[in-house]
Amino acid sequence: MSVLDEVFILCALGALVLFVFHRIRGIEKLAVVFYAALLYLLIKMSGLGYGGEVIYSSFSLNILGETLQWRFDAVSWFFAIITVASGLFSAVFMSGKWGESYREKTSNAAYGTLQIALLLNVNSMLILLASGDLLSLFIGWELVSWASFMMMALNPDKQARQAAIKYIVYAMAGAMAFLAAMAYVYGITGSLQYAELAQASAALSNGQIILLSLLFFTGFAIKMGLIPFHLWQAVAYAETPAPGAVFLGAISARMGLYAIIVVLIQLIGLGHLQQIHIPFTFWNLQTVLAWVGALTTIIPTYIALKQNDARHLLAWHGVGQGGYMLLGLMTLNSLGSAGGLLHVFNYATYQAALFMTIGAVIYRTGTANFDKLGGLVTQMPLTFMVMVFSIIGLAGLPPMNGFVSKWMVYRSLLLDGEPLLFVAAVIGTLGTILSVYKLVHNTFLGQLRVEHQNVREAPLSLLIPMLVLAAIMFVTGMMPGLVLDWVASAQLAMGLVPVTYNLGGIVLASGGLDMIWITLILFYGLGVGAIIFYLLGGRAKRVHQYDNYAGGHFLTSRVRYHYSHNFYAGLMHLIGGWYRGSFKKLEQAIVSLVSLLSQLSENMYRSAQPAMMVIIVVVLSLWSISGGIN
Amino acid sequence: MTMPGIEVVFYTGAIGLIVIGMAGVLMVKNVFRMLLALVLLEAGASLLLILSGFRETGVAPILLSGHAAGQLMNDPVPQALVLTAIVIGVGIQALALALILRIKHRYHSLDMGEIREQMEHDIAVNSGVVSPASAQSPEPGGHHHG
C-alpha cells in the first residue's frame, strides 16, 4: 500500500466521519486534525517535490477497455500540498470563534455542512490531482465542480445562489467541452491513456490539434475563469462563506491550470502548439493561449477596480491572477513556466490571507461593503498588517513572494521578446496596485465609522492562520528557493527544463534576482527612512482623526467624510467604455438565444394538429431518402 | 416497370386514400371529421397492404371453391393481416368516438383548437402554474395559435 492509498483511505474515512458527526459540536477539531494528518501524509511524499519517483495508488478500475489509475507526480504533489495546506488554514480559520458565530447565525447542521463541503472539496481535488489518465481526470474534474457548487450553494443569499447556478452552468459547459475533447481523443487513439495521447498527438493534423486544444482549453479555462469565461467566478467565490472563499479563492480555480499543464503542456506539448498557425492570422496556438492569459490579467483586474465589496474585489483579482499563471506557463522558457507555477503557490498564500482578513472584518463588523467600512486600522492593527503584507504580495511588490513569481514571468517575457504581452502584464499589475490600495484604504484607512468604535481585533483563532500565512509570504518572498525546489521538480515532471535557482532567487547570466539582497536593501532603505523620520525633528503629537478639517469643515463623527465610493472616479470614467459589459452582453445574448429557441421548440410542441408533425417528418424523410436516388 | 396494369389503379387508389385521409386529418378542425379522415387513412393503408399480396392473375386462396388445380392464387397472408388491421382500426375508432363524445360533453366543443386550449388551461391549472380563475389563456403572453 503506497502513501497515496493512505491518502485516499484517509479522505474516505474523513468524509465518512464528518458526515456522520456533522451536527456535533467539536467537529471542527476533528476536521483540523484530518487536514493535519493529510498534510503529514503529503509531507511523507515530499520526495516528489525534490525529484522523487512517481507514486502510484494500488487502486484501479477497468472499464471500457480502459484502465483508470491514480498516481502522484511532482506536479500533482505541488498542487496537492497547496490544496491541503489551504484546507488546513481554512479549517483552522473556521474552527474557533468564526465557527461559533456561524453556528449561532445558522445552525449546527449548517456549520457541519460547511465542513463537509470543505472536506469534499479537498478530497475531490486530491482525486483530480492524482488522476492518471484522461478519464480519471474527467471524473476528478466533475467531482471538483460539484464540490465547489455545494460550497457556493451554502450561502442563502439571493446573489450567491444565482452565482452558484451560473457557476454550475459554466462548469457544466466546461465539463462538456472537456468530455467532447476526451471523446475525440478516444475517437482518434482508441484510448484515454495519457501515454497514448502523447504519442498520437505528434501525428495529428493541425485541424485536429486546434480542435482538441480548443475544446480542452475551453473546459479548463472555464474552471480557471479565463477570458472570455471569467464572468462566473468572482461572484461565486466571493459570496461563499468566508472559509469557503478562502479555500476556493486560494486553490480551486487552479485545478484548471493543473489540467492545462497535464493536457496541453505534458501531452500535446507547447512546442507542438507553437507550430500550429491559426489560419488567416499570424498567430500560432501558443500565442493565442498566452494572449488569453494576458487579457485575463487585464480585464478582470480592472473589473476588480470597480467593485465596491471587498470580497468581490478580491475574487476578481483571483480571476486576474490566473492570467499570470497561464501567461507564465505559455512562455517558451523554463523561467516563465517556473514563474507561473510559483505564482500558484504565492497566490494561494496571499489570496487565502486576504480572504481571511476580509472574513475577520466581516466577523467583527458584519459587512464587507466599502461604503460601510473604513478606519479599522486602529481597531484591528494585526489584521491590517496581514492585509498589507498580502496586498504587497498581490500587487507583486518586493519583498513579498508575489513579486518573485511576477518578476519571473516578466523576465521570461523579456527573454522571449514579447513586448505586447509584457505590456499587458504590466498593465494588469498596475491595475492591481491601484485596486489593492483601494481595498486597504476603504476598509482599514480613512475615517472610522461611529458604529465601529468598539470593534476589537480579530480573535486569535482567526489571527493565527493569517499571521502564519503572512510569515510564509515573507519567508518565501525572501527565500523563494524553498518553493523553487518543488517548482523545478514539477517542471521536470512536465518535461520542461527546470529553472536554475538558488535560495535567494533566480540565477541568470543576463540579470538574475536575489531576493535576500533585495529584502535586506529594502529594509536598509526603510531603516534609513525611519532614522530620517524618527530621530530627526520633534516628537509628533497623536491627534484623533476627527480632529481634522476639510475644505473649511471640521470633520465630525456625525458627518461621514470617508472617500470610498467611486474611488478612482476619473480613471473609471476614462476606461469604463473599454470593457463596459461586452462580455456580459455576450452572455445575455446566449441566454436570450436559448430562450428564443426554447420558445420556438415549445410552440412546436403546442401545435394544434397532432398529426401535423407526422406528415412533416414523413415527407421530409421520404424526400431525403428518395433524393438520394433520384 | 414494364407494363402498367390494373394494379396501377389499385395502387393509385390506395395512395389516394392515404393522402386524402392525411389531408383530412390535418385540415379539418372538427374532431369527429378528423376521425372520419382517420378511417379513410386506415382504409388506404389496408388497401396498400392487401395489394402487397396481389397477383394479376391470382384467385382467392380458397381451395374448395373449384379453381383449376394450377390456378395461381393470391397471397393469403396479407388478407389475414388486413383482417387483423381492420379490426384493430375498429377498436381504435370506437375508442376515439367515445372520447369525442365525452369531450363534447366536457368542453362543449368539437373544434380541435378550442379543445387544445381548454386542455392546456386545465393542465396548467392541474399543475398549479395557473390559478383556476384566470380565463381561457393558459399562459400569459405565451399563447399562439398553431
Next chain:
Amino acid sequence: MASFNSISELLAQLLFMPMLAFLLGLVMVLMYRKIAARLQRRIGPPFFQPVYDIVKLYSKDTQISHGLIHDIGIVVAVGGYVAAVILLPVPGMDGIADKGGIITLSYFLMIPSLGMALGVGQCANPNGSIGISRALTAMLAYDIPFIIVVFGVALHYQSTSLVGMIDYQQAHQWGIFEMPLLAAAGLFALQGMMGKHPFEIYVAPAEIATGPMVEMSGKFMGGLFVMQSFQFYVASVLYTSLFLGGGANWFEFLLKIFFVVEIPMSISFLFPRYRTEDMVRIMWKWPVMLALIGIAFVI
C-alpha cells in the same frame, strides 16, 4: 563585474550612495525652483533654500500624527527611494545593482507612492484620499510608457542588469542613439515620474486643498521634501543609465544627470496642468505609441 569586493566596501557604498543622492537631489530641487523662477522672471530662492525648508519643517513644534501608519507612510516613502538608490549604479559604486536589475528597480520606484498612500489614508481626510487616488492614477499613467521603455531597453541590451547596460553603452554607443524613439518616450515618462508640472494636479495648490499633503505638516512634510530630492535624483540617474551610458567618471555623470533633469524642468512650465484623466489619456497615447514603435525597431 563584481559590484563590491568586500563587506566594508559594501557598507561604505550603502552609506554613501543615499547621502550622495540626497545632496544631489537637493541641488536638483534648487535647480528646479530656480528654473521656475527664471521662467517667471523672478530671481528665485537662495542656494541653501531646500535645506532650510527641510530644517524648518523638521524643527516645527506642532507635529501632528494621525497614527502609526501615518508615520510609516513617510518612512516607506523615503525608504523606498533609499533602497532604489542603492540599486542605481553611479561611477565607482554599483551598490547591489546586479542583485536586482531594472525590473526590481521599477518596482522599488512604486513603493514610495504606496507608502505615501498608506500614510495619507490613515489621516482620514477625504481630500487626502481623493488626492491619493489621483496620485495613483497618475502613477498608472506614467508607469505604462515607462515600463514599455524599460522593456525595450532590456530587450535591446539582452539584459536586465543596469551595470551591464552601462558597460555596454560605454563600450559601444549611447542608448539614445540606438533607440531614439524609446529615449523620447522615456523622457515623456520621466516628466510624469517626477511629479512636477504639468502632471502634478494631485499635489497642486488649490486643487482640493493640496491633495495628499493635506494632513502633512512638520517633519511629515519634511520627509516628503527629502523624498522629493531622492525622486529627482533617481529619475535622472535612471534615465542616464538607460540612455546616456551612465557615467564613466563623476564629471561626466553629474553633467549628464543635471542635463537630464533640466529638460523636463524647463518643459514643465511651458504647459498648463493636465487633469488626471487627460494625463492618463496623453500618457497612454503618445509615449506609448512612441515606445512601441521604438520596440519594433529594437526587434
Next chain:
Amino acid sequence: MRNISSLLFSGGLAFLLLVLATQLPFGHTSMLLGNDILQAAPDEVGTGNIVAAVLLAYRGIDTLGELAILFTAAASVGLILGQRSNHSAKRDKTITESHFITSRASDLMMPLLIIVGFYIIFYGHLTPGGGFQGGVILAIAFFLPVLTRPGTTIDHGMITIIEGLAGAGFIMIGLWAMLYGKPFLQPFFDTFLGNGIFGSLWSAGTLPLLYLAVGLKVGAELAGLLVTISEAPAAEVERT
C-alpha cells in the same frame, strides 16, 4: 396558413408515395411466405380457406392480439362511458317504441341474423368468412333492438361474461396444446380432436373451436361497444 401547408405536405406525400410505388414490384411480388403457406397449409392445417389457416394457425397469436385490442377498446370505452350509463339506465327505463314495421322487422331479423352469424363462424375454415365476420353479424343481431327501440338496455354483465369467457376460451385452447407438451396454439395434437377429413366441418383440428371463440368474442365486444356508445348521448342529453 395551416391549410396551405397541410395541402403542400399532403401533395408532397402523394408524390413521394407514388415515387416509392414505382420502386415496388407491382403485382409480381415474390410471395415467398405466401407460396410456402399455399403449399403447406392444406396438409399442415387442413383448412379449405387458407386465409383462415393463416389467421388462426400460422398467425394465431396475431388474432389473439387483435382480440385483445378489441377487448381493450371495449374496456376503455366502458371506462369512459360505462359508469354513468348505469346510473341513467336505472333512472330512465322508458323505452321509446319506434315505428311498427322497423320494430317488427328487427324482431324477425334477429334470429335470422344469429343463425347466419353462427353459420359463417362455423364454416369459417372452409369458406370465405369466419369468426370476425360472423361475430360482427352476431353483434348486429343484438344491437338491432337497441336501434329500433331506443332506450332498450342490454345486460352489460352478460356481455362482460361472454367476452371474458370467449377470450379465455381462445387462450385455453392454445394452452391445451401446451398441456400435451406442444407449442402454444398448435392446432393438432394427439387428442380426441383428430385430423378430421379435409373439407368437412369437423376438420382442421382446433381451428373451428378457435373461430367460435373469436366469433363470440368479437360479437360480444362489438355489441358492447355499440351499446355503450349508443347509450352515452342519452345520458348527455339528460344531464344538460
Next chain:
Amino acid sequence: MDNLILVVILPLLAAFLMPAMARTSEVLARVTGLMVLFISIIIITSVWGSVDEQAVSYAIGGFRPPMGIVFYIDQLSLLFALLIPVMILLFWPWNKVTHIREYSLMMLLTASASGLVLSGDLFNIYVFYELLAVASYGLVVAQGRAGKKGEGAALAASLRYLILGAVGSVMMLIGIAIIYTQAGTLNLAHLALLAPEKLNNMAGLSAFALILIGVGVKAELFPVNTWVPEVYGAVSTRLSALMAGLLSKLAVIVIIRVLVLLFPQPEALQLMTILGMLGVISGELVAWRSRDMIRMLSFSSIGQLGLVFVAFSIPGDMGLMAGFAVALHHLLVKPALFMLASGWTGPLESLKGAAKQSPYIAALFVLLVMSLLGVPPLPGFWAKLLIVVNLASQAAPVYQFALAFVLIATVIEAAYLYRVVMILYHPNQGQQASVREKHKAFELVIASGAAVILIAVALQVQSMETKLSSMARQTGDRQHYINTVFSKLDLADIYHQNKVQQTDFRSNNQLQGSK
C-alpha cells in the same frame, strides 16, 4: 423455456377474465392480476441466464419459422420481459377506487409489452404495438373518468394522443406493406436473411423511415412526441412514470430490432441520429423554461429518449451498448423522479425550502438528478460517456453534430435541474409550503429503490459493463438471430420434401420450441 410464452398469455387470460370475475368477487379479480405478475416474474427468473450464450426461438403453433410466428428470446428480450412485470407491479394501482377495468388494462399492457419484446415477426410486433397503444390510451382515459381531477384534460390529451398514435400506426402499416411487397415475408429472421438483397434500397429505407416514425410516437421520437407534455401533464405521475420509463423503451426496442436486423444502411442510422439529436435539444430547451416539475420531467424525458435514439444510431455493438446503458438508466431514473415529483406539484417557486421539510426526499432527488446529468461515479455518467465516446469515433459529420447537440443539451439540462435543486434547498419556505401534498409511501419506496440500484450499479460498474456488452453483442449479431430462428431448418426441409409423413412430423417434439 417453453413456459416463457405464458408471460404473454397469462396476463391476457387474466385481463379477459378479470371483469367477469369481478362480478362475483372483486377481491379475487384483483388478486388474480397480482398472481399473474408474480408467476411471470418467477417464470422469467427460472430461465434467467440461460440465453447468455445462445439465444432461443419458440415457434408458436409449432409452425416452420418463416410461416409461423416465432418468439425470439435473447438477453435483451429476457431482460425486458423481466422488467415489464416488475415495473407494472411497482406501479400497480393499489388503491380501492380503481375500476376493475383499469386493472384489466394493466394486464393487457403487461401482455402486449412482453409480446412486443419477445416477438420475432414484424406484423406480430405491429399487433402488439397497437395493443400496447390502445391499452395506454385506455389507461390515460381512465384518468379522465367522471368526477376525477383534471378529467377534461385527460380526455382531450388522450384523444390527441390517440390521433397522433393512429396516424403513426398507419405509417407503420404502410411501412410493413412496403416491406412485405418487397420481400414477401414477415419473419424478422427471414427478412434479415433477405434484407441485403431486397431492402437495401430506397423502398427499404422508406419503409424504415415509416416504421421509425410510426413506432416513434410511443418512443417519444422527435417530432411525433407532441403528446408527451399533454399526456404526462394530465395523468397521474404513476402512469407518467410507467409510460416514460417503460413503454417508451419498449418502442425503442422494436426500432432496434428492426434496425439491426433489417436496415444496416448508414442512412437509416443517420435518419435516427438526426431525429434523436433534435429531440435531445428541443426537449431540453423546453424543459428549461417549464414552470412546474411534471412538465419539466416530461420534456426531460423527451430529451433523454432523444439521447437514447442518438446512442442507438451509432453503428456497431458499441452503439447498442451505449443505447442500452442510457435507456436502462433512464428507465431507472425517470420513474423515480416522477414519483418524487408527484408530491411536489405546483409551480416550481412554490417548492422553495422543500428540502427543509423533507430532507431525505430532496437528497434522493439530487442523487437522481446528478445521475441523469451524468455526474461521474453515478451510472448516468458511464452511459453518457459511452455515447459521447462512440459518437466521436464516427466519421460521418452528422454524428459530430449529434455530439455537439448532446453536450449542449446537457448544459441546458444542468441549468434547469440545478435551478430546481437550488429552489428545493432555498433557505426560505415558499408560500404554499403548508398546503403541499405529502409523498405517498410507495412513491418513496420506488425512488429509494432506484437510488439504491443507482449506487449499487455505480459500485459494480465493471460487471454491468460486461453484462451490457454481452447483451449488445448478442443483439447486434444478425447471423446469430438468423441461425437461432432457423436452427431446425434442416428438419423442416426434410419434412417439406416428405409431406407424406405428416404424422411423424407432428409427433416430433423437437420442432416445437427449442429445448
